[in-house]
Amino acid sequence: QVQLVESGGGLVQAGGSLRLSCAASGSIFSNMGWYRQAPGKQRELVAHITSGGHTNYLDAVKGRFTISRDNAKNTLHLQMNSLKPEDTAVYYCNAYSVVYGLDYWGQGTQVTVSS
Secondary structure, three states: OOEEEEEOOEEEEOOOOEEEEEEEEOOOEEEEEEEEEOOOOOOEEEEEEOOOOOEEEOHHHOOOEEEEEEOOOOEEEEEEOOOOHHHOEEEEEEEEEOOOOEEEEOOOEEEEEEO
16 A cells, blocks of 8 residues: 655744655655645645656745655655745645556645744
């Protein structure tokens, strides 16, 4: 059974930092990423990383967020620095299973940045 379990969300003041983690299990994953969805808005890709470590970022988070992964432990992280109120959203972990040929999603973790 494939599972993605996020942790690390919470409430932080503007300018603060949070580190999100995603524990993936049940498969082998290639591309992985973090998405977010704010109230009334569409879900958007925040950061993406390939199995080889190539990354790309949403322009709005470049220079502030860093995505990383530990392939041996099947974990994904998102270090978020210099947080802004507009970063407030539910953040979702996403991973593509090379075994099942499907995308999987975590349950989401709330990030709230107060001004």
